[in-house]
Amino acid sequence: MRRLLFLAGGPVLALALSGCRNDMHHQAKIKPFRESKFFADGASARALPEGTVARGFLREDSALWRGHGPDGKFVEQIPVPLTRALLLRGQERFNVFCSPCHGRTGQGQGMIVQRGFKRPTSFHADRLRAERAGYFFDVITNGFGQMSGYAVQVTPEDRWAVVAWIRTLQASQHMPGDFLEKGDREHLDTAALASQPEPAASGHSPSKKSSLSSSETK
Amino acid sequence: MSQIFNRSTNAIARLSIWGAVFILGGVGWAASILNRSAYNTNQGVTVKQPVPFGHEHHVAGLGIDCRYCHSFVEKSASAGIPPTATCINCHKLIWSDSPMLEPVRESFRTGKPLNWRKVYDLPDFVYFDHSIHVAKGVGCVSCHGRVDKMRLTAQFPSLQMEWCIACHRNPEKFLRPKDRIFDLTWAAADQETLGRDLAKQNHLRSTVALTNCSTCHR
Structure with missing residues (x-):
């Protein structure tokens, strides 16, 4: 009988010790993405009820938040100040969210397109070069064709930054040659020569090489 | 009433008194190993997901x-x-009939989140x-x-x-x-x-x- 008690004591002690652990590790509270038994769909994070506006989210300025004026026409210009910081932010967001399909240069040959997604129109096509800034904002927000909207991932402020970056990419492909400063122009010519499939090694003049290195050290 | 312990247990009793230091030390050492082991920490352990996302x-x-x-x-x-919609951004056209991704499509159809x-x-x-x-x-x-x-x-x-x-x-x-x-x-x-x-x-x-x-x- 006593031996039985001894034998039973071990498991009871183990059970008691393991019981210490779990209350605090798994508290009866909701952390992000935790399941909720209360709601039918099991999600603890709830969507905003239709027709309601959260405090601080009344976005009256239609141009800024929706990309079109009160007349419903897309705004011509980006309605936030263009700064270097905005362009760099736009570049970063573009590379994260847009480049998988549009490619880093906006030609529309990103990796997902190479794996079979429908190829988007190049940003350098005439139609998209002529579009107003608000149009791009609207497409990022609501999607277009096979593209889903990115309103959830990209905030309105970031959407304008991305639009600014799209404009930068467009400008980069249609810059008149004499617009460039002398060093940059030579740099570009050297790069174009270097990237040709059949290198004309003898055609490379040493002066061009030196201009490349000097522009890089600038 | 017969004796519970045989005479030979005396030796074991003496030995365990002298060896207590080593026994306790050994138990402590084993506990610390167990505490740091993957069995307790889940280090290096994969979790079974509704879709084997790679x-x-x-x-x-x-x-x-x-x-x-x-x-x-x-x-x-x-x-x-990510919400299921993020998966669908690409998988509406890519692997869109793969049986492995059926839970993703079902979640998108019904609005019920995947239980990652x-x-x-x-x-x-x-x-x-x-x-x-x-x-x-x-x-x-x-x-x-x-x-x-x-x-x-x-x-x-x-x-x-x-x-x-x-x-x-x-x-x-x-x-x-x-x-x-x-x-x-x-x-x-x-x-x-x-x-x-x-x-x-x-x-x-x-x-x-x-x-x-x-x-x-x-």
């Missing part, structure tokens, strides 16, 4: 940035598990915040390991407090420049100098403040 394919194979799916990692405590299981399950008394770690210069790879090499996602560190504290005591060993946070392959040439500079530049709090209980527990 980070290796999406990150290394396609070059998708961490933030495309974990969009809130720079701004909020939780990095964000947590791989990094911190105790509820830890208040971890992704955004502050990113802002101060801790890269994804420091805690999540080479996710780009994981077919199925596993827990990289032990997640025991000694592991957290090791970095909170010497954060300069892990800090990296802002534009390298999401780069899983980057390593500093001179981490010691860089880390010290970044700690100053990013206004890291003192070791005393960083190892204060209330920094992580409240």
Whole structure:
């Protein structure tokens, strides 16, 4: 009988010790993405009820938040100040969210397109070069064709930054040659020569090489 | 009434009194090994998910940035598990009839979230915040390991407090420049100098403040 008690004591002690652990590790509270038994769909994070506006989210300025004026026409210009910081932010967001399909240069040959997604129109096509800034904002927000909207991932402020970056990419492909400063122009010519499939090694003049290195050290 | 113990148990009794130090030491040692083992910490353990999502394919194979799916990692405590709509962005056209992805399509049709299981399950008394770690210069790879090499996602560190504290005591060993946070392959040439500079530049709090209980527990 006593031996039985001894034998039973071990498991009871183990059970008691393991019981210490779990209350605090798994508290009866909701952390992000935790399941909720209360709601039918099991999600603890709830969507905003239709027709309601959260405090601080009344976005009256239609141009800024929706990309079109009160007349419903897309705004011509980006309605936030263009700064270097905005362009760099736009570049970063573009590379994260847009480049998988549009490619880093906006030609529309990103990796997902190479794996079979429908190829988007190049940003350098005439139609998209002529579009107003608000149009791009609207497409990022609501999607277009096979593209889903990115309103959830990209905030309105970031959407304008991305639009600014799209404009930068467009400008980069249609810059008149004499617009460039002398060093940059030579740099570009050297790069174009270097990237040709059949290198004309003898055609490379040493002066061009030196201009490349000097522009890089600038 | 017969004797419970045989005469030979005397020897065992004497031996165990003298050996108590070693026995207790041995038990303590075994407990510490067990405590640090994967059996207890889940280090290196994968979790069965509703869809066998492969980070290796999406990150290394396609070059998708961490933030495309974990969009809130720079701004909020939780990095964000992507909504099913994010999967559908690409998988509406790619692998769109794969039986493996049927749970994804079903979730998108019904609006019922996929029941992704947590791989990094911190105790509820830890208040971890992704955004502050990113802002101060801790890269994804420091805690999540080479996710780009994981077919199925596993827990990289032990997640025991000694592991957290090791970095909170010497954060300069892990800090990296802002534009390298999401780069899983980057390593500093001179981490010691860089880390010290970044700690100053990013206004890291003192070791005393960083190892204060209330920094992580409240």
